Amino acid sequence: MFDSITLGQYYQTDSALHRLDPRVKLVGTFAYLIALFVVDSWVGYLLVALFLAAMIRLSNVPFRYIVRGMKTILFLLLITVCFNLFLTPGEVIWQFGFLKMSREGLSFAIKMALRLSLLILGSSIMTLTTTPTQLTDALESLMRPLKKIHVPVHEISMMMSIALRFIPILMEETDKIMKAQIARGADFESRNLVKKIKSLVPLLVPLFISAFRRANDLAMAMEARCYRGGEGRTKMKPLVYQGRDRVAYGVLLLYFAACIATRVIF
Amino acid sequence: MSMIKIQKLIHDYIKRDDEGNAAGTVRAIDGVNLEVKPGQFIAVLGHNGSGKSTLAKHLNALLFPTEGTVWVDGMDTKDGANLWEIRREAGMVFQNPDNQIIAQVVEEDVGFGPENIGVPTEEIWKRVEESLKAVGMLEHRKKSPNRLSGGQKQRVSIAGVIAMEPKCIILDEPTAMLDPNGRKEVIKAAMKLNREKGITVILITHYMEEAIDADLIFVMDKGEIAMQGTPxxxxxxxxxxxxxxxxxxxxxxxxxxxxxxxxxxxxxxxxxxxxxxxxxxxxxxxxxxxxxxxxxxxxxxxxxxxxxxxxxxxxxxxxx
Amino acid sequence: MGIKVDDICFLYERGTAMQVNALDHVSAEIPDNQFIGLIGHTGSGKSTFVQTLNGLLKVTSGHIYYNGEDIDGDKFDKKKLRSDVGLVFQYPEHQLFEVDVITDVMFGPRNLGLSAEEARRRSIEALESVKMPKSLYKSSPFDLSGGQKRRAAIAGVLAMRPRILILDEPTAGLDPRGRDEILGLIADMKKELNMTIILVSHSMDDVARYVDRIMVMGGGKLLYDDDPVKVFRHVKELEDLGLAAPQITYIMKLLKERGLDVNTDCLTVKEAAQEILAHRKELHV
Structure with a gap:
């Protein structure tokens, strides 16, 4: 029942992007997103689109796979476009009943659609080429300066990675409990809101109990394996910048500068 | 020297009432004496509630004696200074395969223990490879644990313990949630480690067929050792x-x-x-x-x- | 009457590269008042099969008829089917959620639209059938022992008064006594309540001594469907499936191989002992 969520799930293959240090990809995604909101001209959008196309090419992930993930949010995209299309005041160029489309609205809607698609595609490129573990590692490493002001950086990243590990397990469990309660006549499809909330009790109580039991077990298993926080820990896969990562930072810098330039010039 | 020595061990759990106040105690272990020699394959049998899991947790210093003493490789578990060395030397595998795998990739999970005790990166890779090979899971090293069968998950857990180079492994009902094929896989892996690497194995179980090849069996009942001997x-x-x-x-x-x-x-x-x-x-x-x-x-x-x-x-x- | 399964298939992740034929053209009949053992290793399709029987999973192709009616028909009442074909999942105690045992057991009957009074009456009956001590009716289900929890959960399905009761690995994770208690209980229920019971298991030894009929699944197919004794004659094929015949079968076969002309169709220790003692004169002791 949860199979349809493929948006941005890690795609296992070998590519230049897969091999990049996750910190580069994380920083790069931020730079890309900021640049996306910096540009405001057709030339600028073209530049972003070209950059994205190059990244997709470099990622070795089939374009069809990426687009299939987009399907789930296509609806959201359409609504946004319609709002902009018909609700932006300006010079009317087309009318159907009470629906009025303005020139400004059309231009704004296209830009918005472009911006949203580029945003989603761009950030999914990161998650498609980076495992969740690498991502949390990168976050831990990038946030390290925050340790000085007593932010528990290691603990936060450990929690994130454990949460990611248990999401599929708990989803499967939800499915199982739901089926078992349906077999006892439970109705999870009621349209009445009060009934709907009430019907969740037989699902949520067992789910919480199970989650707590798992947490307890896992804590004990971690202790038994000598886990005692981040102090004195070594890393099996430490993050070390390679030549290609430095090149990538260079490319990112150039790209960012170019985006600002389009804003200034056009 | 004995691998594990237990003298007059007593363990009481504190029972709490609805408000969380202590309301008496339950005796889970009641005067256990036992000794395990290095390299032995030991099976501890007993029905649910006989105290065998509580006993297991004493061997890894997850629980501490109410009375009596537990020595692991000569180290008293009550001495806090020994805590991490005991947990490294006496590794533990638990019942539920899903609730003891921490990482999202098999090899990273096996590396978790060595990371915790500060093993250098290169050495971790070597140990991970050797441990996965020892339990026959090397070909699955890049997989997500969610894609493995129950028996495979438990073998990954065993590899995770082996990577810390323990002298002794305690398996606390490792097969209770597995199907017959998974059970066989896990017992075979444990047996192989015992025979080939000389690691002491303490297998806690209620399946008698898993105890048949043990060197020595302890049968627990009501927190006591009710029988001991060869199979x-x-x-x-x-x-x-x-x-x-x-x-x-x-x-x-x-x-x-x-x-x-x-x-x-x-x-x-x-x-x-x-x-x-x-x-x-x-x-x-x-x-x-x-x-x-x-x-x-x-x-x-x-x-x-x-x-x-x-x-x-x-x-x-x-x-x- | 009962269930008629006509050439059903079930595909997981249909149309993707990960497509799995969980059920591959399975046909069978499940009559009233029979004790059936359904055996297969993990991934054999047995869990999928039982979930299609009460409509939790919709078959990809083929038909299932309950008392002659297609369960995927437009007018068919699925809720009625789910109360008539009770399904107890693996580790059913994980689904307990109410404040006390009896209220939890009443959940099913209440969902059928029965009055509180009627639901309570049925629940007490169900709890009696699983031999739950009266003193525990008002306890929190979370305070029970492992075996008691499982019995409470079985009662929760039993209280819906199913005509067919399916139990998926009811002994998983229990110790030998817990296992014997639950199996004994199921055998008693079968006798007292005159219903069809399908016991899903991967243990031949557990099933052999109780059931009238064994269905063996492997790779999504129904491979054997016969009397236990006849099924266990295929020792070799069962082993290839990762299953085994009861240990007693192996002993009797070895005796026969070594020249003692015993009947190898024994399933229990008692039967085997009788059979061996019948050949007492030929023995060496």
């Missing part, structure tokens, strides 16, 4: 085992029924070959194998029928 000594006491709510192999049970009906069979039959040999007479050429000699010595010199009668009357055989 042959233990399983020949069919009545006593039933009292302790445990199984004996079906072959032993059949031999027991036949003996009750008046056939003269030894009490220590464990395999179908032994039973058939005893019923039909050995095939020519293997009448005096080391196996059958051992059988005779195990029968403690008494005529089988008499030993059997004694057992029936007293309801308990040679207690530990």
């Amino acid at each position: 042959r000594e233990i399983f020949s006491q069919v009545k006593r085992m039933k009292e302790l709510q445990l199984d004996v192999p079906q072959v032993t049970l059949l031999a027991y029924e036949l003996r009750k009906a008046g056939l003269h069979l030894p009490a220590s039959i464990l395999t179908k070959e032994e039973l058939v040999d005893a019923l039909l007479g050995s095939e020519p050429g293997n009448s005096e194998t080391p196996e059958s000699r051992e059988q005779k010595s195990d029968a403690s010199g008494e005529p089988d029928t008499e030993a059997d009668k004694k057992e029936e009357e007293a309801g308990n055989g040679n207690q530990g």
